[in-house]
Amino acid sequence: MNGLREHFRIRYPERDRAWLAVGEFVLPVLDLSESGAGLPTSDLFQEGQGSQEISIAFSDGGEFLSSAVFVRSNSERTGIRFLRMVPLGRILKEQRRLNERFLHVY
Numbered sequence: 227m228n229g230l231r232e233h234f235r236i237r238y239p240e241r242d243r244a245w246l247a248v249g250e251f252v253l254p255v256l257d258l259s260e261s262g263a264g265l266p267t268s269d270l271f272q273e274g275q276g277s278q279e280i281s282i283a284f285s286d287g288g289e290f291l292s293s294a295v296f297v298r299s300n301s302e303r304t305g306i307r308f309l310r311m312v313p314l315g316r317i318l319k320e321q322r323r324l325n326e327r328f329l330h331v332y
Contacts, residue, residue: 234259234260234317234321235257235258235259236257236258236259236317236320236321236324237256237257238254238255238256238257238258238324239324239328242285242324242327242328243255243256243285244258244282244283244284244285244320245282245283246263246265246280246281246282247280247281247282247283248270248271248278248279248280249279251268251270253265253266253268253270254266255282256303258282258312258317258320259312259317260308260311260312260313260314260317261307261308261311261312262294262297262305262306262307262308263282263294263305263306263308264303264304264305265303265304265305265306266302266303266304267299267300267301267302267303267304268304270304271294271295271296271299271304271306272296272299273296273299274296275295275296276295277293277294277295277309278293278294278295279291279292279293280292280293280294280306280308282312284316284320285323286319286320286323288316288319290312290316291310292308292309292310292311292312293308293309293310294306294307294308294309295307295309
C-alpha cells in the first residue's frame with residue numbers, strides 16, 4: 227500500500243466545525259471524509275461496541291444521518307467509520323464553503 231487515502235478528508239478549523247450527535251450527546255467534528263470522521267476522544271465510541279445512530283449538523287443547515295462504528299482512538303481523538311457514506315457532493319460543498327470563508331487561512 228502506498229499510504230494514499232481512498233477518500234478526501236476535510237480538516238475543520240476550530241471556529242467552524244460540523245457537529246456530530248449521538249442521542250443527546252454532541253461532539254465537534256475535527257475532520258470528515260465520505261467514510262468516517264475524527265472526533266475528540268470520548269466514551270461515546272469504544273472498541274467492541276456495536277454501531278450507533280448518528281447525525282451530523284453542518285454550518286449551512288444541512289444534515290447527514292447514518293450509523294457509525296469505532297475504528298481507533300488515542301489520547302486526543304477517536305476515529306469512526308460510517309456504515310452509510312457521506313455523499314461526495316456534500317463533502318465537496320463543505321470544502322467549497324470552508325475555502326470561501328477561510329481562504330486567507332489556508
